[in-house]
Amino acid sequence: MNIKVPHSWLKNLLETDIEPRIIAEKLSLSGPSVEKLERVEDDWIYQIEVTTNRPDAFSIWGIAQEINAIFKFQGLPAKLKEPVGIDKATRLETRELPLEVKIEKEELCPRFTAVILDQIETKSSPDWAQKHLELSGIRAINSVVDISNYLMLELGQPMHTFDYDKIQGAKMFLRESKEGESIVTLDGVKRNVPAGSIVIEDGKRLIDLCGIMGGENSQVDEHTKRVLLFVQTYNPLRIRKTTRGLGFITEASSRFEKGLDTEGVLPGINRAVKLFHDWCDAKVASKVIDIYPHPYRPKTVNLTKNKLDQYMGIDIPFEKAKEILELLGFETKIKGEQIEAKVPNKRAADIEQEEDLIEEIGRIWGYDKLPNVLPSQGSAPKTDPQFFWQDKVKDYLKYQGFYEVYTYSMISKSDLEAVGFNPNDTLKIRNPLNLDLEYMRPTLLPSHLRLLAKNSKKVKNAKFFELANIYLPQKKGELPDERITLVGLWQTSVFCAVKGVLEGLFDELGIDVTFMQKDIPNHVPGQTAQIISNGQELGGVGKVDPKVARKFGVEDEVFVFGIDFETLASLASLTKKYVPISKYPEVTEDISMIVDKKIEIAQILKVTKEAGGSLLAKAEPFDIFEDKKFGPEKKSVAIHFTYQSQTHNLSAKEAKQIRQKIISALESNLKVKVRLKNTT
Numbered sequence: 001m002n003i004k005v006p007h008s009w010l011k012n013l014l015e016t017d018i019e020p021r022i023i024a025e026k027l028s029l030s031g032p033s034v035e036k037l038e039r040v041e042d043d044w045i046y047q048i049e050v051t052t053n054r055p056d057a058f059s060i061w062g063i064a065q066e067i068n069a070i071f072k073f074q075g076l077p078a079k080l081k082e083p084v085g086i087d088k089a090t091r092l093e094t095r096e097l098p099l100e101v102k103i104e105k106e107e108l109c110p111r112f113t114a115v116i117l118d119q120i121e122t123k124s125s126p127d128w129a130q131k132h133l134e135l136s137g138i139r140a141i142n143s144v145v146d147i148s149n150y151l152m153l154e155l156g157q158p159m160h161t162f163d164y165d166k167i168q169g170a171k172m173f174l175r176e177s178k179e180g181e182s183i184v185t186l187d188g189v190k191r192n193v194p195a196g197s198i199v200i201e202d203g204k205r206l207i208d209l210c211g212i213m214g215g216e217n218s219q220v221d222e223h224t225k226r227v228l229l230f231v232q233t234y235n236p237l238r239i240r241k242t243t244r245g246l247g248f249i250t251e252a253s254s255r256f257e258k259g260l261d262t263e264g265v266l267p268g269i270n271r272a273v274k275l276f277h278d279w280c281d282a283k284v285a286s287k288v289i290d291i292y293p294h295p296y297r298p299k300t301v302n303l304t305k306n307k308l309d310q311y312m313g314i315d316i317p318f319e320k321a322k323e324i325l326e327l328l329g330f331e332t333k334i335k336g337e338q339i340e341a342k343v344p345n346k347r348a349a350d351i352e353q354e355e356d357l358i359e360e361i362g363r364i365w366g367y368d369k370l371p372n373v374l375p376s377q378g379s380a381p382k383t384d385p386q387f388f389w390q391d392k393v394k395d396y397l398k399y400q401g402f403y404e405v406y407t408y409s410m411i412s413k414s415d416l417e418a419v420g421f422n423p424n425d426t427l428k429i430r431n432p433l434n435l436d437l438e439y440m441r442p443t444l445l446p447s448h449l450r451l452l453a454k455n456s457k458k459v460k461n462a463k464f465f466e467l468a469n470i471y472l473p474q475k476k477g478e479l480p481d482e483r484i485t486l487v488g489l490w491q492t493s494v495f496c497a498v499k500g501v502l503e504g505l506f507d508e509l510g511i512d513v514t515f516m517q518k519d520i521p522n523h524v525p526g527q528t529a530q531i532i533s534n535g536q537e538l539g540g541v542g543k544v545d546p547k548v549a550r551k552f553g554v555e556d557e558v559f560v561f562g563i564d565f566e567t568l569a570s571l572a573s574l575t576k577k578y579v580p581i582s583k584y585p586e587v588t589e590d591i592s593m594i595v596d597k598k599i600e601i602a603q604i605l606k607v608t609k610e611a612g613g614s615l616l617a618k619a620e621p622f623d624i625f626e627d628k629k630f631g632p633e634k635k636s637v638a639i640h641f642t643y644q645s646q647t648h649n650l651s652a653k654e655a656k657q658i659r660q661k662i663i664s665a666l667e668s669n670l671k672v673k674v675r676l677k678n679t680t
Contacts, residue, residue, distance in 0.1 A: 001052065001254060002035065005063055006135040007044035008128075009154075013064040015079040016071065020044040023067060026074070030363050031066040032057050045135055055258040056346035059156030069327035073364050083154060085274025086267035093283040094118050097164065099228065101289055104175035108198050109210075110233050111262040111292045112174065113269050116164055117227045117276050118285035120144065122220075125279055138251075143279040144220050144227060147272060157231060157260065157268035158252035160208065162218045164226035169203030174210065181206060185213040194245035198238050211239040211256040212248065226285065229276070231269040233260045244431045263296055263345040296345040298331075303354040305337045311358045313371050324364045325357065386484075389509070389569040390467055393486060396508050400501050402488060403464040407447035409471070410437035415446035418551040419522050427471050427480055440471035440480065444487040445522065445560065446552065449544070452489060453553035462491040467565060486539075486563040493557040495527055498541055502531070502561060510573035513538065517600045522548045531563065533571055539563035586617060586644040587655045591663070593672040597626070597633050603670065604637060611665035615650070615658050618642035636675070 007020050016023075024034040024046060032054065036047040050057045057066055061083060071078035097116045103109055122142050124130070129150055130140035138149050144161055152158045164170075177197040183206040184190045191209065193199060198210035207218040211234045220227060233256070240257040243249050269288060276282035309315055322332045322339055331342035343351045351357065362370070394404060410432065413423050416439055427440040441447060444466060452462055465488035472481040490498050499515060506513045511533050518530040520540050528542025541561035549558055595604070601621050608619045623638035630636055641662070643655050666672040 001058060001258075002047055002049050003058060003063075003153075004136045005046040005048055005060055006132055007046065009060050009132045009135075010046070010064060010067075013061055013081050013083065013154075014067055015081055016067075016077055018071070018076060018078075020046070026070055026076075027063070027067055029368060030070045030366060032063065040135060043131075043135060052258055053350045055156065055255065055260055055349075057156075058255055058258070059152075060154045062156055065329070069324075070364060072327050073324055083267075083271050086155075086271045088270055088274065090115060090270055090273045090284055090288050092285070092287055094285045096287065097226070097285045098170045099286060099289065100169075100171045101291065102171075102173045103291060104173070106293050108176065108235055108238065109174055109291075110235070110294065111265045112232045112289070113265050113291070114172075114228060114230045114289045115269060115273060115284060116286035117229060117273070117280075117282040118225070119281065119283045120225050120227050120276075121281045122222055122224060123280070125150075129279075142222075144224065144276075147275045147279060150275070151268060151272055152251065152255070155264065155268050155271065156255060157264050158211075158255055159229065159231040159268060159272060160214050160252075161220050162207065162214065162228040162230060163220050163224045164228045165224075166218045167202045167207065167228065168205070171203050172200050172207075173202075174198065174200050177206075183207075183209050184216045185209055186216055186219055187213065188216060191246055191248070194242055196238070197242040197245075198234055209242075210234055212243060212246075212250055212253045227276070227282070229269065229272055231265050231272065233262050233265060236260075247431065247433060259349050261346040261348075262292065265292075266290065296348065298342045298345070299348065300340055300342050301351055301354060301357055303339045303341065303357045307354055308358055308361065311355070312362055312365075313373060314369075316361065316365060320365070321361045324361050327364070328360055386566070386569045389572050390565075392509065392572075393467070393505065393565075393568075396505050397465050397488065397501075400504070401463050402490075405448075405451060405464045405466050407444070407451060407466060407468070408437060409441060409469065411439055411441045411446050412436045413438055415450070415552075416442075419443060419445055419548060425473065427473055442470055442472055444468060444470060444485060444562070445544075448487060448489045448560065449549060449552035449554055449558075452491065452558065456554065456556070460491070462489070464489055484565045486565045486568065487560065489558060489560045491556050491558055493543075495541075495543065495559065498559045498561060499529070502541060506533075509568070509571075510575060511538075511568070511571045514602045514606070515541075516602050531561075536567055536571070537564075538567055538571075580646070582617075582644050582646050584645055584647075584649050586642050587650050588640065588642050589655075589659065590622075590638055590640050591659070591674060592623075592636060592638040593666065593674045594630050594634050595637055595670060595672045597635050599670055599672075601637065604639070604666065604672075607665050607669050608639070608641075608662050611661045612641075612643075612658055613661075615643050615645055615654070616641065616662070617644040 020037060024037045028034045032048050032050045034046050035049050038045045048063060056062050064080060068078045068080050099116060103112060122144050125140055125143045125146040129146060133140045133146060133149060136153050140146050148159050148161055177193040177195055177199045179195045181193045182190055183193060193209060199206050200208035200210060205217065207215040236257045236259040239253055243253045273284060305318055308321060318334055322334055325332050325341050329344040333340045341357055410429065412435060416423050416426060421442060423439060426442050429438055432438040455462065467484060467486050469482045470485050472483060474481055513531050513533045515529040516532055518528060519525045520528040520542050522545050523542035524545055528540060530540050531538040539562045544558045544560055605619055609616060620640045621637060622640050625636040643650055643658050663674050
């Protein structure tokens with residue numbers, strides 16, 4: 001998470017003469033990283049990245065404490081100035097207004113505080129406060145709204161203000177939401193609340209989507225005179241689940257879902273009351289309600305001297321280690337060769353074991369001061385052979401003019417239905433980013449047709465491929481079968497061109513394949529083939545059905561191929577078969593035959609190769625012709641045969657014997673009728 005910290009605001013909480021560039025450098029070396037330092041008019045803005053495990057540093061006050069610890073240890077001038085009012089107890093100033101609060105389950109809200117403020121004057125915030133907010137990326141609105149935003153940035157504690165007079169019955173019931181409930185939030189959007197979210201209702205309706213955004217029906221406006229100030233912490237898992245379910249994240253939710261310090265709630269409400277006094281002339285009209293069933297009990301983590309030196313690689317004096325921890329808010333004692341560190345509540349979720357303490361000591365000590373020692377060289381990790389074959393396939397297709405593409409693993413319901421898939425039989429994402437990315441794809445075809453449609457005006461004769469997972473559902477409760485698939489698309493009308501590229505690929509990988517005619521869903525019947533190797537199906541190739549293509553905005557003829565890559569990799573081999581060129585002449589002839597239309601070329605070639613044996617060097621079909629004169633459901637096929645021996649000149653008698661074997665086999669196995677012979 002990144003936060004913006006104006007230098008002028010930081011100096012309100014940290015007194016130092018060090019210039020911004022040095023502050024940025026020192027903080028980056030030993031604490032949250034300053035990604036950018038930017039000059040804005042007469043001020044500087046630090047853009048700081050804070051890691052998820054450090055919610056205590058998601059604020060100006062948290063960053064000031066970090067810099068103070070770093071500077072103090074390095075002997076640089078620095079003095080913390082605590083935000084005014086955080087330690088001052090809030091007292092009743094006018095007649096007490098009623099408020100009834102109930103919490104359904106303690107685990108929903110570890111700490112709940114609220115106070116009612118009366119005689120509110122809504123006006124503009126002080127100029128310096130407006131400037132701080134705007135430099136931090138938040139628009140100033142009015143004094144009431146600005147106080148909540150200001151303190152969220154200053155203390156890292158989100159808070160919310162309700163118009164007290166709009167809360168029906170002066171009642172607040174914090175509970176889990178039920179199926180089918182909805183709320184119109186402050187941004188005017190009606191949101192269907194996921195079941196199990198944390199919400200607040202008054203006497204009759206929902207008034208707050210807790211930890212995310214308040215309800216429009218209880219918002220503060222220019223007529224507000226009495227405000228209910230509400231400061232709390234929530235179960236971070238519930239907040240995160242709700243934001244992901246809604247696809248809606250706010251500044252407040254991004255903090256609540258990280259887990260906030262329950263001990264920081266009361267100082268936050270005290271500071272807020274101080275600002276309401278100063279900016280809105282408000283009077284306290286109730287006692288502070290503080291529901292805190294399980295106050296924090298400090299835990300202790302022990303660190304041994306031996307472990308510290310072992311991890312750091314140098315001898316760090318224990319007194320120095322103790323000093324660093326105390327600067328960071330730990331209470332410490334040295335007992336022999338061990339430090340006992342009492343963990344402050346703001347770091348309770350982050351500090352669990354002695355390695356965590358070592359990390360804190362190391363960063364403040366300075367990682368740049370540690371010796372540079374390379375780790376001992378172990379054995380090289382085993383490589384996955386699939387990666388090798390992936391590179392081979394990518395290189396081959398690249399040199400065939402194909403571009404590699406990357407598409408989303410998620411597709412829409414309409415795309416699934418366009419290629420004949422039932423969405424109920426595929427994997428639906430519970431909290432999709434949008435409806436175009438709602439299902440895990442069981443095929444790459446829709447993704448590639450969409451891609452072609454988007455680029456059709458820029459590129460002609462498009463050729464691209466992708467190696468990516470498809471996701472196939474398994475039994476209920478089981479993870480999906482993620483199958484890595486090679487898919488290619490070619491904007492062409494020539495089947496043989498696509499088939500030729502694939503034949504070259506399989507030859508490169510040392511795989512013998514057969515292309516068998518087989519209809520494939522979403523493709524044109526008769527212009528598709530199944531790819532078989534050693535009895536295993538590798539995939540298929542064919543022309544996309546124009547009706548399907550047009551659903552995606554593609555008007556041109558398109559061929560695609562899809563191959564199961566895991567099967568491909570298991571069959572691939574670098575071993576090459578070498579057959580020396582024969583020094584004896586070859587004998588060639590063409591044989592034409594009449595066959596049933598349903599008989600495939602692959603079947604004919606298989607029979608001829610088995611019959612011809614080692615003396616049949618090649619069998620290449622070169623003509624397929626259909627005519628009524630051949631008879632119903634018949635076609636003419638012409639094949640060019642090459643006979644050759646590695647040991648001697650073939651005689652006419654031997655060539656005739658080979659030819660006769662081939663013809664006999666074709667006639668007996670496939671019922672063909674030979675119609676023409678031409679021998680060379």
